[in-house]
Amino acid sequence: MRTFYEFFAGGGMARAGFGDKWDCLFANDFDPKKASSYVSNWGSADMVCSDVAKLTTEDLPSNADVAWASFPCQDLSLAGAGAGLKGERSGTFWPFWNLMLSLKDEGRAPKVVVLENVCGALTSHDGKDFSEICSALSSAGYKFGALVIDAVHFVPQSRPRLFIIGVEQKVNIAPDLTMQNPNPAWHSPALIKAYEKVPSPIKSQWIWWNLPNPPLREINFSDLIEENPNNVSWHSRIETEKILGMMNNLHREKVRRVQDLGVLKVGTIYKRTRPDGYGGRVQRAEVRFDEIAGCLRTPSGGSSRQLIMVVEGENIRTRLLSPREAARLMGLSDDYCLPEKYNDAYHLAGDGVAVPVVRFLAEHIVEKLVPSRLSTTDRAA
Known part of the structure; x- marks a missing residue:
């Protein structure tokens, strides 16, 4: 051996x-x-x-x-x-x-x-x-x-x-x-x-x-998503609207195009600090719907935690990526034992x-x- x-x-x-x-x-x-x-x-x-x-x-x-x-x-x-x-x-x-x-x-x-x-x-x-x-x-x-x-x-x-x-x-x-x-x-x-x-x-x-x-990779990001995850909850409508309000026109248009499809689509979001066009900086929510998650980062040191967005027509839901979803993105099997606290697992x-x-x-x-x-x-x- x-x-x-x-x-x-x-x-x-x-x-x-x-x-x-x-x-x-x-x-x-x-x-x-x-x-x-x-x-x-x-x-x-x-x-x-x-x-x-x-x-x-x-x-x-x-x-x-x-x-x-x-x-x-x-x-x-x-x-x-x-x-x-x-x-x-x-x-x-x-x-x-x-x-x-x-x-x-x-x-x-x-x-x-x-x-x-x-x-x-x-x-x-x-x-x-x-x-x-x-x-x-x-x-x-x-x-x-x-x-x-x-x-x-x-x-x-x-x-x-x-x-x-x-x-x-x-x-x-x-x-x-x-x-x-x-x-x-x-x-x-x-x-x-x-x-x-x-x-x-x-x-x-x-x-x-x-x-x-x-x-050839056979699994997509949407295949890994939990409907009822532990440690995280779906955001309220107000919280989701706040995230949408953090998007610039380019990313709002991405969401609108997905809504027009009328089918369920899953995307990922990172919050990033970007120039505001007036010499300052502002936090933006940036979404992708290509069935690939952004690179997982640790929540320490100011890095944001990845969010998911589920869109089906007019219905939009958001929440944090769950610990088990993060583990799946690393190729860990579901019998891998994760820490109980969210930040520790992430x-x-x-x-x-x-x-x-x-x-x-x-x-x-x-x-x-x-x-x-x-x-x-x-x-x-």
């Missing part, structure tokens, strides 16, 4: 993506609420709730084939303050990486390291932060490459994310896992531009990872990695780099 460590684990969405054929040896998150959710779904044996900077290699059992790290994005996000890898949150990459270096010194370095973050990591500090990550991988003896994968290929949520995959020099890489040139499907212009800024000696370790085309989903994206990467790259090993039970049999 293949083994992995899950750093910055949140509620264990990477674990859900890896699936039952993988054995999680260790999981870590500093947030007690997220760690509690992890334990509720996966048990307590693997989870250590701690600041990653306080961990040592003594906390990491055995030899893991893979280390997965969805390190915090706040300082790398386009909506953040621009602190980058020197920031308090995203800077936790470095204590994580020091653990990887210590494992290397002990002869226990993971064969594969997967780093996941927002695409802002490509442009942070004009690409210098991305180059620093590449340099860290190269210096530790890893060949590496990156991919930008939008979860919209798998779930009805627009959620592009950066995945950097490093593999030890000694690991055999099958020819079909790489290609000579970038593929626009997985290597965005921003990624290619960031790659071009990587110093040449480090760039020599670069891999253009090869992925197949994703399967935060858990908004901070996570989309489960089917992890599965896709595992199936088409990671599992081909790491041969399966017999588990203890298998050996005993």
Whole structure:
């Protein structure tokens, strides 16, 4: 059985993506609420709730084939303050990486390291932060490459994310896992531009990872909607009218066009601060009816929570996106145990990695780099 460590684990969405054929040896998150959710779904044996900077290699059992790290994005996000890898949150990459270096010194370095973050990591500090990550991988003896994968290929949520995959020099890489040139499907212009800024000696370790085309997504946003959700209620007519009043002419026209169809349509709404045309700024409600949700965000730090709008002729209803709907947008099954409080559940989903994206990467790259090993039970049999 293949083994992995899950750093910055949140509620264990990477674990859900890896699936039952993988054995999680260790999981870590500093947030007690997220760690509690992890334990509720996966048990307590693997989870250590701690600041990653306080961990040592003594906390990491055995030899893991893979280390997965969805390190915090706040300082790398386009909506953040621009602190980058020197920031308090995203800077936790470095204590994580020091653990990887210590494992290397002990002869226990993971064969594969997967780093996941927002695409802002490509442009942070004009690409210098991305180059620093590449340099860290190269210096530790890893060949590496990156991919930008939008979860919209798998779930009805627009959620592009950066995945950097490093593999030890000694690991055999099958020819079909790489290609000579970038593929626009997985290597965005921003990624290619960031790659071009990587110093040449480090760039020599670069891999253009090869992925197949994703399967055709069969599920739409309206398929995920609950009629009678827990934790949220449908707005009153006055509240719905207030949301409509926050729309500019373009978005009000979207609603009118959908009303004219006379059939039930489901859209999503985010409230955003926009210029008011008079030198000031005003909060606007912006709606989309393309059967795709906007990217889930955490409700902390001033980000708005996503709303849904159901239109059927003259009848218009609105409410907050429910926790279970948010979980479904991340590819979590309905038997996944969510926190009881709305904000805790929404935060858990908004901070996570989309489960089917992890599965896709595992199936088409990671599992081909790491041969399966017999588990203890298998050996005993």
